[in-house]
Amino acid sequence: MLKIRNLHAKIEGKEILRGIDLDVKAGEIHAIMGPNGSGKSTLASVLAGNEAFEVVEGSVEFNGKDLLDLSPEDRAREGFFLSFQYPVEIPGVSMTNFMRTALNEQKKYRGEAALSASDFLKLMRDRKQLVDIDSDLTNRSVNEGFSGGEKKKNEIFQMAMLDPKLAILDETDSGLDIDALRIVANGVNKLRRPDNATILITHYQRLLDHIVPDFVHVLYKGKIVKSAGKELAYELEKNGYDWIKQEME
């Protein structure tokens, strides 16, 4: 589904990603861990098409297409989803209007008919239950005045609405209390299917107690320096990153 080869990216002249290789297949869940500043969020932003970052080398193939060649909106329409670490507040744009526009533009791209108003509302209701999001929130402007936890739940709600093939959750667990974490994790688990895939970017093991990854990667100084099964996450939780840093230097 996703093939990243030798990906290098810069922001303001500073190289953050220094040769990433990663393969994600349908049905898999990957976790990317790593110390602060290792490039985890940069990787997510580059894949989503954030123009603040400049890709200087490498390739990314997504379901046979050159992902880097697509606009951010076309990446989303091809089935790519980023759960933002810091969801943006947009006063004046209602959640309903936002989701209806996004969903229908994606459908249009795929040559499908737009949802009728009643089907759309039905889908909203259904997906709201999945992530246990307050009905009230979807009547408000996008993320405006939402608590940190509500914003993260809202990201998973959008993921549920748009039903992507590949979702990257960028520190979706940070700032969540244990109940919210469970709700978010439940949502992700329920959306899991043999034909989609998820990449979790996280600092902490605790999310991985709820969403069990098939692979765990450690990103350090812009490169994946270690990949293993879920047991790697426990090891990191116990011993921190220092032993990896020592191995590297």
Add this chain to the structure above:
Amino acid sequence: MQLSEHDISLQRLFAENRELIEKDAAPGVNAAREGAMEAFSKLGIPSSKVEAYKYTNLQAWFKAGYTQAYGLNGATSEALKQFECNVHELDSYTLFTVNGKFVAGSNVEALPDGVEAGSFAELSKKYPELLKRYYGSLAKVEEDGFVALNTLFATDGIFIYVPKGKVVEKPIQVVNVLTGEQDLMVNQRNLIVVEEQAQARVLFCDHTMSMSRFVVNTVTEGHVAESAMLDFYNLQNQHNGTVQVGAYHFDQAARSLLNANYFTLHTGVARNNIFSRLGGPHAENHISGLYVIDKNQHVDNFSFINHAVPDCESNELFKGVMDDASTGAFTGRILVAPDAQRTNAYQSNNNLLLTENAKMNTRPQLEIYADDVKCSHGATVGQLDENAMFYLRARGISKEEANILLMYAFAYEVIEKIQVPALKEQIRELVEKRFRGELDKCDSCVVCGQLGTGRAKSE
């Protein structure tokens, strides 16, 4: 100061046509022309050297040589046949002016007893005591050459009188139409009187129906008496050969409430002079505006909120979305008199510039002579939020659609100020159409059903 050639041409025009102008006007209206003549001979049409008109030079447009509205014979029912006025979409009392002259509309006979809404020429004769008390009391000829010009040439317009305790729930909708084959100058005069404990909602829709050049100088005086309420809306959707100076002078007595909202969705050159005097304790006003302009359009909102007494509150919010090489200006003058303690005065002006060629001048001017006051002002000029843009695109929304969503999001705060729900919905639709670039393609104005004139010849 020295009068310009144009000013002299206007003086001569008045002298030559005085008899015609005065023929059907109320004695009080004619009497006021003396002072106007004297004032105009001192002021003329202000140049951009006059501080208040620094960003909008109107001298070139105001001269004799256009057909004058006072000389037209109405010719009105013909013009209005083009009107597919679906006004009942907005449940309202409807009046028209065509080139500044009153034309009967619909449903006005259903106004509550004693409430008048009709021709300024007629009603100013019917109510000489109201005219005497209010006419020219706020819009003073000696303070602005445009007021002097209007007072000199004024013959007709709209007169609305809501007597003590009367509540007019449905909006009184005034559709101001400019039409005809000839380039035209209009000096329309309106008077709104809302007496003690009375309430009214008034909507002025300004439209053009033919492609001629229109030079408009309108003066509206609005009196809001003790514990009375006036909701006033002005919607401007005119082709870009239009030059309009609109003066709106309000006076508020104790515990009165004024909401005044100005929507400039399409125009050539627009200048709004918005004056509001809070003249009795616990009076409150909310004055807002939204201008959405492109091409070479120019909009200048000049406002002056006068806190003359203690314990009043004013809230001012103007927002602009400016595309292409459009230009704009905002002046927000707030005066807090020496004994106007416990004043709350808030002002903000926010602008979204979509191109490097669009230009905005914004100037807050606060003069505060009392010490126990809360005043704030803020002015911003900026671009669309790139983070929000990326967030929307990352969900599959195209750049164009994201632009429209964000422009609308920027503007919605002003639309939220509209107190009449049906009107709010219609203006919301209209603004959205404007952002989609569909406004001049649309068949009719959703608010009053007026047929569009199509994209105007560019200036």
